[in-house]
Structures are given as C-alpha cells and as structure tokens.
Amino acid sequence: MKILHTADWHIGKRLHKTDLSQDFDLFVNWLCNYLRENPVDVLLISGDVFDFSNPSSESRSQYYKTLIKLKNFNLKIIITGGNHDSPSVLEAPKEILNQLDIHVIGQMPDQFEDCLIPVSSENEIELIIAAIPYLRSRNLQRQFDAESYENKQEAVKESIAFHFQETAKLAKENYPNLPLIAMGHLFATGASLSESERDIQIGNLAGLEATHFGNDYNYIALGHIHKPQRLQAETPIFYSGSPIPLSFSERKNDKRILVLDTEASFEPESISIPKFRDLILIKGTLDEIKVKLENIENKYPLKTLIEIELYEAEFSATKTYELEQVIEAFDKQNCDIVKHKVTFKNMTEVERGVSTVESQVSDFTPKEVFQKKLEGIDETENTKLELMSAFEEILDELNRPEE
Template identity: 55%
Template structure:
C-alpha cells in the first residue's frame, strides 16, 4: 500500500498582501497527477490546512474544491488540525466528509481512540492504522497540579505530548495487535530548522519536544508545522514533509516535496520534489547594484516572480530613500512584481533610525518581537524575564484560540 505525506498547506496565505491562491491550485493539480501516477491509496495532511483560524470564503471554497479533486482519485484522505487551524471550523463538515472517505481530526477528542483510523485492503482486512493526532494545545496537555514555574510548565507540555503519543500507541497495540501504524503529529521537535513564516507554539517553541520520546511503536511519524523539509532524530523514521509551496522569502531555496511510503518495501519514504510554480527573489545591494540587477531581468510567462528588495548603503542619505521608492514605482518587467522593499544603512546619523521605522510595514512586526524588546529594556533578572515571556506566550496563544472560537 502506498501512502503520501504532506502538510502545512496554509490555504488563504498571502505573502506581503499577495495572494498565493493560484500557487495552491497548481500544487493540487500536480498532487492529483502524483497520486494517480504512484497509485497512492492514502493521503495524509499533517496540520495547518488553512493559514487563518477564520479563513475567508474564497479560502474555504478552494479547500473544498481541492478535496473534491482528490476524492475523484479514489484515495482515502486524512487531515489533522494544526496550530493555525480552528478545530471547530475544520470539524464542522466532519460527518459529511467521512461519508466520502475523508477523515478530519480538527482537535484532540476526549476519546483518543477516535484518532485511530483503520486502513483496509481490497479484501476488507485492516492492513494499516493511522494515529491521526492533531496539534496538541496547552489545554490538552497541562493540569493545574503540574506546577506553576516556567520550567514546570515547559516540562508539563513535553510530558503531555509524550504521554498522548504513548497512550495512542497503547490503544493501537491493544485493539489492533501487530498492525503497522503511522502516527501524524503537528509540533515543534527539538533541533528542527525553522523559517520566518511559522508561528511559535507552546510557550514560544521553548517546549521543544525530543522526538526520541515518541517511543518505538510507530512505523513512521508524519509531522507538520516546520515548513522546511527535514528528517528528525527519532527511534523510528520521522519526517517533516515541509510546506508544498514557499510561504516566505526565507523559504525561497527550500526543495518543496511530498513523501511517498510503500509498505511493501519498508518505512523509509521516497522524496518527490514539487515543481516551483513561481520564483521568490531577494535582491540586495547599493542603489547602483539594485538598478543593475532589476535591469537584467527578462520578461517571463506564468505566475509572476515576487521580489523583495533591500537597499544596503554605508551612510544614511534621505535622497537614497527617495530614489529607492522611485526605482520601485517605475519598475515594470513582465512576469515580476516587487512586493516589499526596505533600506538599511551601516552608519546612521542621529535620528535616522526613527525616520526608517516610519517606513517599516505593519506586517513585519510580530507581537512576540515587540514584547521581547520591551522586556529587554526592563531591569529584571533572567528568571523574571523568562516568566514574563512565558506569560505573554500563553496570552498570545489564548488570543489565537479566541479568534478560532
């Protein structure tokens, strides 16, 4: 039996206000061809189906269209919720979609056995189990009796994640003995390489989970949350498939992929590279270099390549800011679009920093970064700073969850 592992679709994502909707449509078309070509029977999507907890009507429509395209391939589809997803929103059509052999686990159910999905072969015999665990929220993992200090809370989260996976493995072993099992998860594993488009989870990623604690029962662990494709050090093959399209300029060099498993040959997945549907370009240098690099671009067809520009100069010069703005405003090359530009000066005159902050885009500011700068200015000891950051992360998580209600 062949299984395909993907994650972090982030339907509805905008990159500097530029919609990535056409990119996702092209990915789904490619994915359908990949599933057909490789005779895939099960598709796993390990969380962050949507980019926002309350996605737009256009994003929801794109989601259901994608599911219908995939369903026509007679392939079982299993999706789990991620930290960006609203469990309530994902679960709403759960019963209807199950009739189409599409299984949705938006949030951790009270009964863990509801996460166990048997996969049957042509003879109606259970051949494989999928332990479809979604993103585990703080409320799923901690109890009031587990301590209130910063380190206590971190340890409680780590133990909660471990316990959930171990208990799920126990259910599989008891109810379906000797049946191979794949676990799905959406979390931050210790040592994983991140990018700028991932939202911190579980006290700002401080509760990094040691993947060796997954145990050795599962045959394969299909992870989501980290957008860069990578393997995790664990007792069993454990992989982040990565996102199917670049979601930030920090991901522009990623080799986006899906992972193909064939149970007849083993549990090491085959990486299938996804073609690039558009290029993300970052152009840096002084004004002369920027002008030259933009001039060298040739007209191209297909989805427009998105460009991020950074002017780098030694000394502050307000005229350079004006010239940069003019360069961007007058740029017109078919198949390219500048979506962000900024400037930096090695030697700033007094007050120039304030002038530059006025040009900083609101979307570049992250609440956690702003609060961290505020904390750094306070005359507090290191432990107090940790406590403040921990409390802020919990409040931030509650804000995200309230938006999903």
C-alpha cells in the same frame, strides 16, 4: 500500501498582500496529475490546513473543492488540525466527510482511542494511523502546575510525549502486530525553521526530542515546520514541509511531498514539487540593485515577487529617495517589488531618527510585537519567558473564538 504525507497548506495565506491561492491551486493540479500516474491509498495532511483560524469563505471553498478533486482518486484522506486551524471549523462537516472516507481530527479527543484510524485493504486492516492534532494548552493543562518556567517546559514535553506514547500503547493493545503511523503538528528539537513558522504557541515551545515519541511507531508524519526534513532518529520522523513557499526565507527550499510504500519500507520517497513562482531577494548598494533588477526574468507561471535590501556605508537621504524612484519606475513584465528596506552602516543617532525607512507593524506577527515590547522592560529573563508563555496562551484562546 502507499501513503502520501503532506502538511502546512495554509490556505488563505498572503505574502506581502499577494494572495497565494493561485500557487495552491497549481500545487493541487500538479498533485492530481501525480496521483493519476502514481495511485496512493492514503493521503495524510498533518495540520495547518488554513492560515487563519477563521478562514474566509473563499478559503473554505478552495479547501472543499480540493477535497473533491482528491477524492476522485479513490483514496482515504486523514486530516489533523494545526495551530493555525480552528478545531470547530475543521470538524463542522466531520460527519459528512466521514461518509466520503475523509477523516478529520481538529482537536485532541477525550478518549485517545478516537485518534486511531484503521486503514483497510480488501476488507482487512493493514495498518493504523494515530492522527494526533496540534496539542493546545487545555490538552496539557494538568501539567502546568510547575513553579518555574524550566519545570513547565519539561512538563509540557512530558505531556506531549504522554499523548503520543499512550496512543501508541492503545494501538498495540487493540491492533497487535499491525504497523503504526503517527501524525503530529509540533516543533521537534533539531528542526530547521524559517520566518514563516509564526506563533509557535505553548504546546510547541518545549521542542520535543525524538525519544519522546516512543519506539512503537513505524513512521511519524509531522507538520508545522515548512522546510522538508528528516529528524535524526532510528524511527523515520519527517516534516513534509509546506507545498508552496510561504515566506522569502523559503525561496530556496525544494518543496516536496513524501510517499511511503509500506510493502518496501517506511523510509519515504521524496517527490519534488515544481516551482510556480519565483521569490527574489536583492541585496546590495543602489548601483548593484539597479543592475540586478535589470537582469531579472520571470520563468514561471505566476508573478515574480521581489524584496529589496539596500546596504550603504554612509547615511544618505538622497540614496533613499533614488531607491524610491527606481522602485516606482520598475516595470518588468509579471514582476512586482513587494517590500524594500534600507540599512546604512554608519549612522549617527540623529540620522537614525530621520531615516525614512521604518518597520511597519504589519510586517510583524503578534508574537514578534510582544517580544519587542518585552525587550524594553526591566525584568529578569525568567520573568520575560513567563510573560511570553502567558501571552501565547492568550493567543491560543483567541484562535478559538467559537468557544
């Protein structure tokens, strides 16, 4: 049986006001071509289908059109919710999608057995998928009676571990001797992050160790971290990563899907996704930036996006003005400068105050804004951590407006 693992589609994502819907469509077209030549039995999507909990009508339409395209390949699709997803949005069409052999688990069911999805071939069950979505604070609430933050962290870890281990236990009781694959959406210790993994909320603060998953899973298909990677563990535990770059920090990542052939091994084959758009970060002095901009060429289907970081030793308002003029005059075909930043190494406090380059609030996530606020208050580190924990619980609540 062949299983394809992907995650973190983030439909509706914008990168510096650039809509990435075309990027995602090109990925889906490539994926369909791959499936045409390389049939699979099951497609796993491990969370963060959407970028926003209340996706636009355009994003929902893109999602449903994608499912229709993929269903042409006669495969079972299993989707779990991520921290960006609204459980009710994902599960609203659940009954209809079930009829199409598309299974959606947007939030953790009351009964762990409801996470278990048998996968059959020729009317015989061959393996079990434990489809565990992102675990929100209400799923872990029973563990939140620890007095200190450190104890709460441990309580969160143990609660998440309990969900995976209890689900595995039930799978082994109900389906003995069958292979078991888990889906999860969380942060595991040792995973390499990029700047686009924003709002890592309370259920993921703990940083799970590989041992927390237990020893009953044959493969663990994770989402949440956008860089494809394997965790150091005896069990194959993989992040598939996002299929398209979602931030400039991902510009050098080799985007991938993972494909398992369970008859051969539970170690997946890593399939590289073509690049559809170039993200270029240019750093240097004004003269260096001018040369680098002149040498840029677009070799990809979609518009190249460029970030500029000017570094000069001495403060100069003239240099800042000249950079603005260079950006305004830039007219390379199919290329856009989407952000620029100026840093002077040697600046007095007065010069720093009159510098024309300031960070915009729109450049920060809510969590980052709150972190900056915390930096300016006179409290202990433990108190600040407690405040951040409370803030993330509020973010979690705001992501569920339907309730």
